[in-house]
Amino acid sequence: MRAIKVQQPGGPAVLAVSDVPTPSVKPGWSLLKVRGFGINHSEIFTREGKSPSVQFPRILGIEAVGEIAATTDATRLPVGQQAMSIMGEMGRAFDGSYAEYALLPNDQLYPIHSELNWADLAAIPETGYTAYGALLGLQLQPQQKLLIRGGTSGVGVMAVKLAHAMQPDIQVFGSTRNVAKRSELQAIGYDDVIGDIDGQLQTDQRFDRILDLIGPATVPDSLQFLRHFGIVSSTGELGGVWTLDQFDPIMQIPNDGYLTAFYSGEVVQSQLDDLLALIADRHVDVTPTKVFDLDGVQAAHEYLESGHSLGKVVVLP
Template sequence: MRAAVCVKAGGPEVLEIRELPVPAVREGWSLVQVKGTGLNRSELRTRQGHSPNVTFPRVLGIECVGIVAASTDPALPDGTTVAAVMGEMGREFDGGYAEYALLPNALLMPITTTLPWDVLAALPETYLTARGSLDALGVVAGGQGRLLIRGGTSSVGMAAASIAAGYGVETAATTRRPGKVGALTGAGVDHVLVDAGGSLAASVHAVWPEGPDHVLDLVGARTAVDSLHLVRRGGTVCVSGSLSGWAIPDFEPIAMVPSGTKLTAFHSDDFKGSAGATVLQRIVHEVEAGVYRPNVDRVFGLDDIVAAHRYMENDQATGKVVVVP
């Protein structure tokens, strides 16, 4: 089989297309013929050498969709359409950047769908993270509350905007690139804020003088403290992204978290396997019905994985980048 192998830590050029043996099934693991995989910035950082306990060479990819080719689980017979996310895919064991992936049965989510593979591949990690983050914030259908999405043109940001619009929630979102404003309004964002790299206080308070009720921070470490001071007193900030890295340097909770304001997080491992199957199936049905937009920015072939990583690393995408074998 063909696979994109990260041979060492470095730039996009360390991803090489190689011929590898198709993995043999073993107890508790099934073979999946990969039909598509969404790219994620965590894979970029793994490629750069920033993920702990990752040894090279490694086939990256923390998610994929495909068909069960050789099953060891009677509940997942051969031919079942499945999705898989996280669970150390592409880190402790080879992931989705290949024609086949050997995956733990506990990660596999059976899906019924009429969506094309590239659209289905854009959904699992992105929409599960967006849905889980909005749940963590307490954003529900009915239009209650005001939501600010930082990192709005990321794939999760676009998905969260689409879900929030479906909920009827008033939403603002940030982008660093004025040329992406139209994509955000098209996703249902009511107020687009161009982030010049400093505090957003003036822009946010011009829209909502008391601040938003909820902030979904997908930029992460660099902006989390600022977000805590943007949300209204007693509001909630959820950090679900790491566009600016993993850790908040010199974090002092008592000094940095305003009294009564809440800081939470969401990790998509919460929705892996059976825990996410029902949620993902509902998302798939809602995309099929036109309630949500899949927000596919661009589809690359596996042979173009270097170009795909470079495209992602240069922040050229507005929404999800997908690779198909």
């Protein structure tokens, strides 16, 4: 099969396509014919050698959609079944989705039924599940004000669309370092756009809910923009900071304010099914911003790193 097997960490140039053996099934694992996958910032970090647990050579890719090509669970995962895989250790402890086929543990393959095309379906797994799970945790209510911090990211763009589908009369604001993207962001569903400069929100507004996709780098600042009984969800690490160091919850979480998080590595089949049903029933536009083929993965990484990206980038092998 054709795959991108990264031999050693480095820049986008290490993402070269080569011919490698197609994996054979083994007990408890099945073979997915990869029809599409998204590109994620965590894969950029891994490619750069910033994931200490990852050993090279490695085929990257933490998500995929496709069809079961060979199975060891013919009841749940028959050959030809549409399936999705998210997170776990794919692309990290074992080879992932940057390939024509991926050998994955059966408990990390989720059977699905969707009439979406492969490009749209490929935009959903990690991005859609993360956005949906975080929004559920924020317990959105009618007529609230929601701020999505990191509004131009793939998860941010998905979240604004899902938020409007879940609560049609909610107001959704997006933050960005580049307010010149205002018209583009409003076109995809944001009611207004707020500048975010050096980790500081450029507004005096307060919000009922804040989905902070920048993560620990900006969470202390986000907490200061909550209304009473507001919630911040720290769901993302776009700021490149993984932990809240020297964080005093008594002093930094405002009275009557709440801090939560969402981890997409804990996938619940029923919640995934609910997400796909919401997208279908409410006709949520999940079309990716850019679509590449396997030979274009290097260009996909370069685009995502450029600072000019907006929304989800997918690859159709």
